Amino acid sequence: MKYILLVTIYNSRIEQSTTIMSFLKHCSQYYVDTLLYIWDNSTNVIDQNLDAIPLAVNYKYHKSSYNTPLSKVYNTVLKSHTSFSFLLNFDQDSLITSDYFVEIADFISKREDAKIAIPQIWHNSICI
Secondary structure, three states, X not given: OOEEXXXXXXXXXXXXXXXXXXXXXHOHHHOOOEEEEEEEOOOOOOOOOHHHOOOXXXXXXXXXXXXXXXXXXXXXXXXXXXXXXXXXXXXXXXXXXXXXXXXXXXXXXXXXXXXXXXXXXXXXXXXX
């Protein structure tokens, strides 16, 4: 399976993004099948250090000229990358481990007809 790991960042440096850094640290076995797509929605001018991304990672960096609505971000990425099987959508402060990819593959194998998967979000021991 080929994934697009879309991370939308806002007024943050790449190396400050928990999502990006945890993917780079914990998920190297998924580099080949994953496009790390960084959509920078920052309104502040930030000099991004793309050298923080290892050479083995297939990535694309897009700097928006304004704070693009998320619906437009998602649709733009989906329309321009039709060869990928799944879009994994994240904000800048999520923790990703290899277990996430194992769970996604398990979900897909059991529900091949699913068009969307939404994770459970817990806050103060309550699923919201």
